[in-house]
Amino acid sequence: MASHVFGPVPSRRLGLSRGDKIKIAILVAMVAAVPAWLVIPWAQRHLEDFFSEARAQVFGQVLIAILLEAFPFVLVGAIVSGLIEVLVPAEKLARLIPKSLPARLAVAPLLGIILPVCECGVVPVVRRLIKKGLPLEMAVVYLLSGPILNPIVLASTVMAFSRTRPWWAMPAARAGLGILIAVAVGLVLFATSRKRPAAMAETAPDSPCGGKSVLVHILHHAANDFLLLGGFLLLGSMIAAAAQVFVPRTVLVSIGQEPFAASAGMMALAFVLNLCSEADAFVAASFVQFTFASKLAFLVLGPMLDIKLVAMYLGALPRRILVIVLLVVPPLVLVLSELVGRILEVAG
């Protein structure tokens, strides 16, 4: 039976012996050593000079700070995601689908706790669940609220806002609004079509990585997720760091003081930053000048809708879901965040 391997063609196929490979490696190292010896100190000197400049230093420090703080959560999320991917059969969950609409909508957010994945991981899971017969409205509620109700996301929100008073306000408001908006979108979806969606035209092949080496597969998926989420976290952190350096504080403060404009601005930021829900709370907390409502809008919209998610929804889910999410989610987040912000202000 032919063995099934991944990655580049083994060098054995090129006819290289172990000794040949060692000789080539030594040769490459020797050839590379000369320019490296010249270039590395030069690059190091110039980089150190560059980062001695005040703006560059602040940019670098904020960038590294956000990454250092967020990456443990991304790592835990990636490992949990790997465990779920390998150990939890989605089909068994699908068999537990309730019959009535209210029960479905009530149960769907709980999937976010049973299958705790972030917004990137939830898309393939939802796609699989829809294909296995999960009703669309239930799938969309899980899709939108799951990444917010993920215990790791909630824990990171608690941690990021632990020194604000009261400490539970932001995590509770985020979770509550996440469920409310997800259920509202589910209802709209249910109201607009009662038909069961046709099976996806494109059927995803079974993972070629399926097998008995469970730990290896978990590690493989975790590494992939870590790379994926880490990459988006890095991009978002760079934009956030640049914003902190190059956007004058007076501008941020003026945006932060106008109620609806501040929330709209933060929602636009969430859409553009593409932050992972496991890390976005730390970024939101760093915008100290912004109102509670605008930070809430940032934290609720981000896991539901951003640039990378639009692409993933487009590629993995029925178009109707994307259209309804685009039309319903932003206005609801804007209005409800402001409402919750006002209520908390009045409550003191």
Added chain:
Amino acid sequence: MSNPNQPPRLSWWELWPMLGWGAFVAYLYAKGRMTLFLRPLYGHLAVGAAAVLLLCFVCGWFVRQRSLKREAEHSHDAHVCGAGPSAWFAVRSLMFLVPIVVGLALPERGLNALAALQRGAGDPAMLAELAAQQQLAETHEEQGYGWTTVLGVAQRLRLPEPQKVGALGFVVRQEKMPPDHFLLVRFQITCCAADASPIAVPVHWPQAHTLESNQWVKVFGQTDPEAKVLVADKVEPTREPSNPYM
């Protein structure tokens, strides 16, 4: 046909970010530079995660070696799946180099005067809010003054009676400032440098113009409750503390 018993081989694109980022975080921790970016608690969390990453790298490396060996043994009938990682996958993996290079090139110091000014250092409303939010900072005797934090000095500026106090911070000078004034600043962080808020106290000292921004100093003096300024008796240049934040 795929062999269900065949585990996937992890590519170097997956492995190196674990090694690179794990080693980078461990390096920052070992050099005591974590406090330039994070509160100490979060620093421990980050180094714990770095240890997990390094462990994952070691496991992944062993798996890779085993797979390579197996492939070499069965190379005659190997069925290669795909042509290795995609270009986007490789770019994503290489992106992890950016923070490592930036982190190694950064000077060994905390947030600077520019960040303090951009975040509202010297803004009386912000200072009053921060000072009022927290309990009165404690003092201990040093050189005949009540040694406290910059926040402690800011809080004592609000007291009706003059207080003899001293504190450690860095100098921030603005162009508009009179030559005999400077701001004594220390950042307070919630989680990391990204959310750091500057606590700044205006200091009156005749030789203030001789000081440079970002210079760390110990200031001893007496609060002036009416002018809301610390009138310095002496200003001693000193080194930046290992943890520059409060």
